[in-house]
Amino acid sequence: MNILIIADLEGISGVGRAGELVGSSEAFPQTCERLTKDLNGAADGAFEGGATRVAACDWHTGERDVRTEMLDSRIEFHPGRFSETARTVLSGGYDGAFVIGAHAMAGTVHGFIAHTRNVREWHDFYIDGKRHGEIGIIAVLAGGVGTPLLLVTGDEAACTEAPRYGDCIETVAVKRGVRWDHAELVPEDEARVTIRSSAIRAVSRIDMAQPYALQLPAKITVELNRSDYCEKLLARNPKLERVAAREVSMTAHEVWDILV
Numbered sequence: 001m002n003i004l005i006i007a008d009l010e011g012i013s014g015v016g017r018a019g020e021l022v023g024s025s026e027a028f029p030q031t032c033e034r035l036t037k038d039l040n041g042a043a044d045g046a047f048e049g050g051a052t053r054v055a056a057c058d059w060h061t062g063e064r065d066v067r068t069e070m071l072d073s074r075i076e077f078h079p080g081r082f083s084e085t086a087r088t089v090l091s092g093g094y095d096g097a098f099v100i101g102a103h104a105m106a107g108t109v110h111g112f113i114a115h116t117r118n119v120r121e122w123h124d125f126y127i128d129g130k131r132h133g134e135i136g137i138i139a140v141l142a143g144g145v146g147t148p149l150l151l152v153t154g155d156e157a158a159c160t161e162a163p164r165y166g167d168c169i170e171t172v173a174v175k176r177g178v179r180w181d182h183a184e185l186v187p188e189d190e191a192r193v194t195i196r197s198s199a200i201r202a203v204s205r206i207d208m209a210q211p212y213a214l215q216l217p218a219k220i221t222v223e224l225n226r227s228d229y230c231e232k233l234l235a236r237n238p239k240l241e242r243v244a245a246r247e248v249s250m251t252a253h254e255v256w257d258i259l260v
């Protein structure tokens with residue numbers, strides 16, 4: 001059984017202040033260690049539950065969030081940002097995927113650092129008129145190659161969002177957002193024990209898991225916060241069309257198109 005773990009940063013254990021996620025902050029090295037420990041815990045649970053191969057990749061920046069020297073040596077790590085490597089990585093044939101360190105979509109009440117793709121520039125992201133966040137985007141990509149989501153860890157709001165993408169997704173809330181930039185934490189060691197035990201349970205239920213299937217073609221819309229952000233995105237992706245001062249749109253003919 002092959003499992004892929006996709007790691008984001010905002011929803012990891014032990015981090016309750018936005019400042020700890022800033023790359024230049026004093027706290028950042030420890031934040032990266034915490035991410036790596038969550039990753040190791042999830043992988044250990046997957047192996048315990050019967051996985052024979054566990055791979056991991058970084059959704060956040062793809063650079064230095066995962067401390068590869070601390071990583072469980074059994075994990076096969078794919079460098080680079082998952083939004084750029086997804087197609088190649090997912091071609092590896094995974095029976096199930098975990099998302100660890102997840103956060104809720106932009107505009108979610110009590111979502112710790114709730115955002116979609118780009119905190120500053122993106123206001124909302126829609127697929128066929130329905131708002132989606134990063135958990136949804138990952139579910140669509142994985143679902144496109146027949147890989148179901150099995151486990152999502154993150155803040156409480158992310159765990160509320162996750163079940164939209166599968167009936168038997170295990171969730172682990174490691175914190176609760178009290179403001180956008182502040183969360184109350186579950187004690188870190190306790191959170192990690194739960195991540196491991198939930199990973200065991202998640203892989204044991206793999207036979208019941210269904211990949212999330214997006215009906216294609218689908219209409220993708222990004223609403224930006226300013227018109228110049230809109231222009232920047234248009235310059236990067238020629239498939240997009242401007243539909244309003246702060247809104248671009250396109251038709252997705254394959255799941256990879258949702259990574260605008």
Ligand SMILES: [Zn+2]
Pocket residue numbers: 008009010059060103117134
């Ligand atoms: Zn994210």
